[in-house]
Amino acid sequence: MSKSRRKFISFIDKAMADGAQLPPEELMFSYKGILYPATVCSPDIFKALESFEARSDDVFLAGYPKSGTNWVGQILTDLVTSSAKYNEDTNSLDDEELEEFPYLEVGDTEKYQRMAKLPSRRVILTHLLPQNLPASVFKNKAKILLLIRNPKDVATSFYHFSNDLSPLPSYKTWDEFFSAFMSGEMPWGSYFDYVFEWNKHVDDRNVMTITYEALKENRALGVKQISEFFELHLSEEDIQGVVDRSSFQAMKENSEKTHGTFGNVLFRKGGVSDWKNLFIEDHNQKMDMTFEERLGGTKLGEMLKYGKYCKA
Template identity: 60%
Template sequence: MLYVRQKFIDVLEKAMEDGKKMSPEEKLFTYDGVVYPTTLCSPKVFKAMESFEARSDDVLLSGYCKSGTNWVGQVVTDLVVTSTKKHEPHKLNEKLLLAEFPYFEIGDTKKYERMNTYPPRRVMFTHLRPDKFPETFFKNKAKILLLIRNPKDVATSFFHFSNTFTAYPPYDTFGEFFSALMIGKMPWGSYIEFLCTWNKYIDKENVLPVTYEEMKEDTVTGAKKIAEFLELNLNEEDIHGVAERSTFKSMKENAKTTHGEMFGKILFRKGGVSDWKSLFSEENNQEMDAIFQKRLAGTKVGEKIKYDVYCKT
């Protein structure tokens, strides 16, 4: 099942064209202590976002940039659509489901007014830290999926993406990129800070943590876990169908249709695990290992990462 989000395509292609005319410094701005991309976000939209009223049946997928949100977002959207088509077809409006840019914090100042008129279920993605969400996501107990990926693979994927996605500042070397990432001078801020902040929210009853690695290892089991959390009545055949439609190979082959000619060809690169070994120097490894040990070792988010399995040479 192909989900063609025309708004997604239009916004990203414009961001890439605008980015070509900007200096690296112009491509970033800081709001409330976090760095964001100028071509996609704005203070006015962030201000408008504060009035958003989340619902208990909303679905929000939260993951840092290049942690797999486009891929897992496909799984989540397909699960919701499959369940609604099967049990409540009168409630399904695919046009409205795909009408907005799926990332919650990206759009125009009227986006949230429009979304307040949309029927359930609203499926949204975000790169925001949880302390930057409108408080109603937690107050009204919307269903929140926390997507975690090991930080070394995030860094590697983000580096390659930054050098092809013209809305973001490019980097001549991985070392230069790594230094900026570690201090949060990066679109969406610091990944380590993103993970640390989530430690304050991970135990809430409306939050389900899933990892990129477990989803790659067994997409069927991962999709079933998500479906149960979202209280979707799906059988094994339904779950297998969703998993098959969301393979990396399938999504990459269809990317130009689903994500546009410009963005589609750069979005899906490898989609694997442990690609960081091709880029990380010994110095990079030591720095990441030290910051993980200091900030995340022994925490619930840190345990989910399985650092010794996925981030050790």
């Protein structure tokens, strides 16, 4: 196990231990009207984040929680690592690139000073709304892969995730969680706000959108398109290696090495349409109506193929 993975696992283990000690009312804090988990974020971190300087060759992945960002984040890291072997001037990404916790808004206030010393290309993940990212991300035209997933599967995955992870609020019933999800009282805010705000950037040249469902249906095509978007210039053999290593089964089997005990929580099912095990007619009606009101007619809403993936 590389030193970077040990650091990653140590950070998660500490967050889970700290979360288990906090009373429920102290698990979350609000910053600019959005809730965040107190064991991994803080107002001071967000203030420090404002001075973060993005690079034009940074590899960003943006996605709402439980949209598949850990999965696609590993794909991106694997692609960048595979590409780096062709550049003799690039330091070993196995030990350097992953030294910081990959989510931009998670860590300590000195994180961004350390990140400034990391070699290019940096792989950076985030759950933040576009307007809450540092201004340098858009100013320097860093490329962003936007990952979206149908809201019913996001909600279902988030429900199980929350109840299995001590730093997040737990819910006695699915109905209780569903109410919080629909009202946006969630870590990192409202799903519908997230997709709506990112829809404003759907035509930006430095933003590529991919859906979780499309990547599940044709992982090989998706990985190739992602590689081309970031101009990584990989061989077909390199691409196929990333595809093989990024199957759900392969990642689940390797999760103890990559994520420690957290991997048992993170890699649960990794499928499509699990929502059918929880949603009843009332939930479907409320979700269908809200989706149409908030995202109907938007480009991202169309990309999500709601009628295919979310209709009972």
